[in-house]
């Protein structure tokens with residue numbers, strides 16, 4: 001699905017040097033690379049504060065802790081997402097309220113968000129799924145009206161740009177109260193291990209986030225609140241500093257690969273290529289097709305037999321997972337999400353994909369559809 005080695009080989013000298021420099025510095029934890037990376041990412045995103053941390057899941061957890069959310073508070077988020085989003089809500093004793101998504105962008109449906117608000121609601125967590133932003137303008141309007149925090153789960157859309165109706169353009173993750181991201185290796189900006197970051201434009205919230213991510217201490221060995229240990233290590237920061245210099249070209253490569261697929265699938269009635277929101281650019285963390293009248297699982301098998309990888313993101317909606325199911329969500333209660341889980345398939349997309357490889361993948365998909373077993377009656 002990704003070619004991390006191909007990407008590394010192109011910047012090998014710079015990466016190797018960056019790693020060796022950290023080893024020789026012996027500043028492995030909280031070294032200067034971490035601070036420099038944070039500052040460079042602040043500049044790239046136009047965010048006042050970027051606080052690096054250990055991974056994207058921690059980023060979400062620390063964000064919620066910094067907002068002082070209390071057990072029993074309700075947090076509205078998507079059911080069509082990676083589990084981490086709801087997991088941290090539940091872990092903190094908060095109540096995840098899972099709502100349906102928009103069938104075109106696969107991101108949180110703002111009207112369903114508003115309908116789910118109760119007296120206990122404290123925050124909304126839009127997920128910028130697969131590489132494009134949720135309808136942040138509408139979500140921010142709803143949040144302001146009901147006095148709610150907004151935590152953007154930006155693990156999949158770092159680098160995407162959102163345009164408000166007054167034409168103001170901002171980077172994904174810098175719109176809500178707090179933005180969170182992951183630098184998991186396969187992410188658009190990935191390191192060579194685990195990593196994450198939290199963004200905010202609010203000085204007080206930034207100070208709380210820094211404190212909570214560092215065992216609740218502002219001054220060493222003086223703990224003002226219960227915190228966690230969540231650090232990006234210096235080596236990962238040094239690697240990310242190199243990759244940030246290439247980041248925009250990585251996004252362009254993904255967008256070009258997506259266009260190549262889109263053109264190839266335009267005449268296939270059984271497939272719907274990813275559609276982009278009019279307000280957000282798409283940075284294609286995933287290239288996800290909706291299939292219709294196709295036995296999707298058979299297609300995946302047929303592709304695998306030809307050595308073509310594909311993934312189902314996500315096969316089971318969160319509201320139907322054992323860990324999260326409740327009477328609140330009987331089967332059929334979030335129909336868009338449920339239908340997407342049955343019909344989507346993601347094809348390889350990454351910075352190193354070339355036309356020859358894409359032709360093989362496209363041919364694999366089209367030839368399956370042409371077979372009799374491909375089309376469902």
Ligand SMILES: Cc1ncc(COP(=O)(O)O)c(C=O)c1O
Pocket residue numbers: 055056057058081082084085127153155156181182183184194195196
């Ligand atoms: C939408 C979303 N949220 C959160 C995370 C968690 O990030 P991490 O794996 O770095 O903890 C991921 C990563 O896969 C994700 O895709």
